[in-house]
Amino acid sequence: MLQVVLEHYNYWIAILLMMVGFYTVVARGNLVKKLVGLNIFQTSVFLLYISMAKVTGGTAPILDDRFQVYSNPLPHVLILTAIVVGVATTALGLALVVRIRESYGTIEEDELDLMDGET
Amino acid sequence: MIITLVDIALLTFMGATAFAILRLRSLFAVVMLSGVYSLLAASMFVALDAVDVAFTEAAVGAGISTVLMMATLALTGERERPSRHTPYVPLAVVLITGAALIYATFDMPPFGAxxxxxxxxxxxxxxxxxxxxxxxxxxxxxxxxxxxxxxxxxxxxxxxxxxxxxxxxxxxxKGDDAGIKNEPPEDDTGADDGGSAA
Amino acid sequence: MRHHRVLRIISKLLIPFIMLFALYVQFHGDFGPGGGFQAGVIFASAFILYGLIFGLENARKVAPPSVVTRLIAAGVLIYAGTGYAGLIGGANFLDYNVLGATPVAGQHLGILVIEFGVGTTVAAAMITIFFLFAGRER
Structure with missing residues (x-):
């Protein structure tokens, strides 16, 4: 039983974080909060990838004669670039939030819906 | 064994921080906690041998994103209003999706294989x-x-x-998009031109 | 933040070291953790710290937006240009083997140059985005 938990704990937490992020994006009305939720979602995917790359007893993939076992470098590469692209898209989302606030005077989804319904 | 304990502690902290972010209404606190969350994620990546990724996450997630979100809060205000919707439908969707994904993890190879x-x-x-x-x-x-x-x-x-x-x-x-709001008069002149041509 | 003497003096001391560390991360990324993405972000954070403490006007004088915006494009051009250098040398796009005397030397040179391009784009993009957010009137 403990074995099963230890073998899957990383994946379960990744899924838990993903669902918390998902819920924040879907159920919260504030646009900044939604973007924070999106970041949580994103990090959970990073965690899933990096967990799959880990090899027990391995070390970071920087070659040295003293080590034989290394973790898988490929997911590291994918996630490294994804993090930087993630901040670029977050910046873009925040810029949109700033413009929405300037045009509508609010960043709450309910109020935005009401205002769009009136016009 | 110690590594496993560190892993579990860090992951549990990440989960707790994520829930705190979900619950809090003060956006200032939310942004600060998201910086903490990124730092925890970076520590977790070090424990999982991904030093390059950890480095990036610490610099980007805990550094630049936090600064950008603070700058946004300065422009938009820092209180979140309570939502008027009932949370039952999103909660059901999230729970069902989560349960399906957790069921799927039993087909995954064990951690560290x-x-x-x-x-x-x-x-x-x-x-x-x-x-x-x-x-x-x-x-x-x-x-x-x-x-x-x-x-x-x-x-x-x-x-x-x-x-x-x-x-x-x-x-x-700010206010440069006034030109867009003045579109109707431009349309009128366009119509006048059309009229004169006819 | 003009009256916070501690912040001003400490950040004045820190900024050169942040930049030096960014350069170390940039050019030591082949041997240890690091590379263009991380170095670019750290380099940008030095400018962001300067802008936060000494005001946006002074930061704009140090890193003029017209120059920084051009650097965003310059980094991508350096990267793609290295790819075309490989093409001209008779290899595939982004194949660095032909850039040096031996394939390994060519790879070394090519990776150094494209990491520099990555660092330039990331640093310039982050500085530009910060300037735009911080400079927006409420």
Missing amino acids: ADAPVNLHVAPRYLNDSFAEVGLPNVVTSVLASYRGYDTLGEVTVIFTAGVAVMLLLGGR
Whole structure:
């Protein structure tokens, strides 16, 4: 039983974080909060990838004669670039939030819906 | 064993921080906690041997994103209003999706397995041959810059595009879009032109 | 933040070291953790710290937006240009083997140059985005 938990704990937490992020994006009305939720979602995917790359007893993939076992470098590469692209898209989302606030005077989804319904 | 304990502690902290972010209404606290969350994620990546990723997450997630979110809060206000919707439908969707995903993890290879399918395909080639072919000790750099250089070119282009897009959205002065609101008069003149032509 | 003497003096001391560390991360990324993405972000954070403490006007004088915006494009061009250098040398796009005397030397040079391009784009994009957010009137 403990074995099963230890073998899957990383994946379960990744899924838990993903669902918390998902819920924040879907159920919260504030646009900044939604973007924070999106970041949580994103990090959970990073965690899933990096967990799959880990090899027990391995070390970071920087070659040295003293080590034989290394973790898988490929997911590291994918996630490294994804993090930087993630901040670029977050910046873009925040810029949109700033413009929405300037045009509508609010960043709450309910109020935005009401205002769009009136016009 | 100690490594496992560190893993579990860090992951539990990450979960707790995520729930706190979900519950809090003060956006200032939310942004600060998201910085903490990124730092925890970075520590977790070190524990999982992904030092390059941890470095990036610490610099980007805990640094730049937090600054950008604070700058946004300064422009938009820092209180979140309670939602008027009932949370039952989103909660049901999230719980069902989560349950399905957790069910799926039982088909995944155990954590840390050296013979998992991910670790069998191209990774051994990178680890065994990259030093002779590229000559760099850091395999992540050789894969990033050389084997998958085309991919990275795409990523750099994405950052370029995001920079340009933010310039387009925020580069003008506030109220510059007044021209867009004045469109109806322009339409009138257009109609007049059409009339004179007829 | 003009009256916070501690912040001003400490950040004045820190900024050169942040930049030096960014350069170390940039050019030591072949051997240890690091590379263009991380170095670019750290380099940008030096400018962001300067802008936060000494005001946006002064930061704009140090890093003029017209120059920084051009650097965003310059980084991508350096990267793609290295790819075309490989093409001219008779290899595939982004194949660095032909850039040096031996394939390994060529790879070394090519990776150094494209990491520099990545660092330039990331640093310039982050500085530009910060300037735009911080410079927006409420």
